[in-house]
Amino acid sequence: MGCMTGLRERKKQRTRQTLIAAAVRLFEERGFDAVTVAEIAEAAEVSTRTFFLHFQTKEDVLFSGADLRVDLGLRVIAERAPGEHHREVLARAMAEMITQSWEDDLTSGLAALRIRLAAGSPALGARLYRQYGLAQEDFARALREAYELDEVVAAALVGALVGAVGAVAVASLRRGDTPDECRAAMVRATGMVLTPES
Known part of the structure; x- marks a missing residue:
């Protein structure tokens, strides 16, 4: 049974990635x-019904992966080692999130496309910044509860980290950096924020 579940999950992931690749290509072209x-479903050679099994809207394709990244980061905080400092936990959480982004969004071209499209569309831009805001709230809450930090301190630390890494990613993608260069820039930004004084 486990083998069938694994096979089914891999097929589901392949279909999802095919839909994303088709959407990226069409969004870039038209x-x-x-x-x-x-049209996305047709380009991916699946039915419209199959599209809706994976995404509710075409906007969800553009913003895919964000929830997974947040869940990865929150899991790192929840599973922290006893006595592990909050800076170390945040650094590990951000490292996992950056790796996931590099594997999915950066190498596929989705991240660069999302930044370009959000810059030209108030609705997409608002959704992008709303996602950043909600992620910051979730992280600040998790950090506050895990370490019994003051609400303002947790919000400031998480806001600085998410803001810096996000801003660096946007700047790097806008100037045309490669996925590896963008990833390296985000890692550097994490180190700049999470200094011992944080």
Whole structure:
């Protein structure tokens, strides 16, 4: 049974990645607004119904992976080692999130496309910044509860980290850096924020 579940999950992930790749290609070629869900499904050689098993909207394709990254980071905080300092835990959480972003968003071109499209669309830009805000709230809450930190201290530390890494990623992608260069820039930003004085 476990083998079948693993096979089913891998097939589901392949279909999801195929849909993302098809959407990225179409969004690049024709622009976000000109592409329909049916066209993404057709380009991925699946039914529209299959599309909706993976994504609720075409916007969800563009923002895919964000929830997974947040869950990865929150899991690191929840599973911290006894006595592990909050800076070390945040550094590990961010490292896992950056790696996941590099594996999915950066190498596929989705991250760069999302930044370009969000810059030209108030609705997409608002969704992007709303996601950043919600992620910051979740991390600050988790950090506060895990370490009994003051609410303002937790919010400031997480805000500085998420803000710095996000801003560096945007700047790196806008100037045309490679996925590896962007990843390295995000890692450097993490180190700059999480100094011993944090």
